[in-house]
Amino acid sequence: MSSTSINPLSMSQLPMNQLPMKEYSAHRAAFFKKMPSNSVAFFPAGKELTRSNDTEFAFCQNKNFFYLTGFNEPDALLVLLKDEQDNNKSVLFSLPKDPLHEIWQGRRVGQIKAVEEYGVDESYELAEIDVLLSDYLDGKSQVLFGFNDDTFAAQVFTWLKQVKSRIRQGANAPEQLTDADPIIADLRLIKSENELALMRTANHISGLAHQRAMQKSQVGKLEYQIEAEILHEFARHGARHPAYASIVAGGDNANILHYTNNDDVLKDNELLLIDAGAELSGYAADITRTFPINGKFSAEQKTIYQLVLDAKNLAINAIKPGMCFAKLNVLTNTFLTQGLIDLGILVGDLDELMAEKKVKDYFIHGLGHWLGLDVHDVGDYQISLDKEQLRAFEVGMVMTIEPGIYIPLTDVNVDEKWRGIGVRIEDNIAVTADGFENLTTNSPQTIEEIEALMQAAKA
Ligand code: GLY
Ligand code: MN
Ligand code: MN
Numbered sequence: 001m002s003s004t005s006i007n008p009l010s011m012s013q014l015p016m017n018q019l020p021m022k023e024y025s026a027h028r029a030a031f032f033k034k035m036p037s038n039s040v041a042f043f044p045a046g047k048e049l050t051r052s053n054d055t056e057f058a059f060c061q062n063k064n065f066f067y068l069t070g071f072n073e074p075d076a077l078l079v080l081l082k083d084e085q086d087n088n089k090s091v092l093f094s095l096p097k098d099p100l101h102e103i104w105q106g107r108r109v110g111q112i113k114a115v116e117e118y119g120v121d122e123s124y125e126l127a128e129i130d131v132l133l134s135d136y137l138d139g140k141s142q143v144l145f146g147f148n149d150d151t152f153a154a155q156v157f158t159w160l161k162q163v164k165s166r167i168r169q170g171a172n173a174p175e176q177l178t179d180a181d182p183i184i185a186d187l188r189l190i191k192s193e194n195e196l197a198l199m200r201t202a203n204h205i206s207g208l209a210h211q212r213a214m215q216k217s218q219v220g221k222l223e224y225q226i227e228a229e230i231l232h233e234f235a236r237h238g239a240r241h242p243a244y245a246s247i248v249a250g251g252d253n254a255n256i257l258h259y260t261n262n263d264d265v266l267k268d269n270e271l272l273l274i275d276a277g278a279e280l281s282g283y284a285a286d287i288t289r290t291f292p293i294n295g296k297f298s299a300e301q302k303t304i305y306q307l308v309l310d311a312k313n314l315a316i317n318a319i320k321p322g323m324c325f326a327k328l329n330v331l332t333n334t335f336l337t338q339g340l341i342d343l344g345i346l347v348g349d350l351d352e353l354m355a356e357k358k359v360k361d362y363f364i365h366g367l368g369h370w371l372g373l374d375v376h377d378v379g380d381y382q383i384s385l386d387k388e389q390l391r392a393f394e395v396g397m398v399m400t401i402e403p404g405i406y407i408p409l410t411d412v413n414v415d416e417k418w419r420g421i422g423v424r425i426e427d428n429i430a431v432t433a434d435g436f437e438n439l440t441t442n443s444p445q446t447i448e449e450i451e452a453l454m455q456a457a458k459a
Contacts, residue, residue, distance in 0.1 A: 021117065028080065030187050042144070044155075058241060071092065202283050213248075219268045221266050240279075243277045243286060244277065248276070255420075257364065270293050296451060325390070367401060427443075
């Protein structure tokens, strides 16, 4: 990494911090192409979630709805209609403009701006859905909606029942129901140039936050104080929210995979594992770095760290169109197994240990996952009906690569000197025509880079 790459960009220099509206129209157009003639598709927005009594969590939009609209209010519904001649119409139902509500709770887009700014063909108040619904369903042969959302599925069945109850008046309810989730997952899996630009920015901001965490690390601080530094750096660069609850895990806490208590004291001679990524205009970064709290790796920490770093780079360098996670797993598991044999942590023959999957005692989780609007993004890992065919990487897919080695203090099977070490290193990778692009360019990762950055911060 060059020294210039750790200089923060100002907001105005950031290549992209939200998608142009035409991108959402393009997403709708792509979904329309997948709809059969004479069908209707429903996509509900997210709802506000109560934290306690009358206070809510920060709102997070339903990501399929967001992908198709860019609209960020709760309690809305997108209806996509395709007629027998394959003419398309998009209709957005949302909450009305309401002066009293807007004084207390905040501004709403309303129906006029929904058409003008969000580019849908028509927009109505949410309350009008019951009136218009039968027009949408009557005579259609197929309804598409996400089967994952059972509350909304119950709503669709209620609407279907309403149409069926008018059968003697000549109404015709659709008879075919199709799960929209896998269709939209396949679209979301391939990122456009604009989505990639946005994810690059989310990664850049997250890299700055990881740098700040390293600079602010100090024995005696609390983990959540470092978490606060990360959130501060996200916000400073235009990313209001983290993409997921940040993991800030000192010492043995790193061996708890989804540790988010973040309330322990940072101790001398221990490592700090930070898994934190910004969300930018809905898109996630997912980066992990592990570094010594006092700025200097011990010999054992260095050894495990270098093994994980080499495994990560081995996997990343093998990424290209046609590759798949299963093959990357074999490559990485073989490398880590041999590494652990060399250190005396695993004992035995490489082939036998591989057959027994013994590396999984120390590398507990998967090598990576799709990344996009969700941190664990949608999209199957095996395709074909029998789910046996492995999904090959294609240009525009984005994934994480995140090997780790976890040796809890309680592991009596290894030499004491290794115990309490937990290391994960995680980058975000886009598949390109000639291989890959590592989106994670400014999160220090070599031992030299990390120690130099931390020593400079102390000075
Ligand atoms: N941050 C969650 C994960 O790495 O999968
Ligand atoms: Mn992560
Ligand atoms: Mn991850």
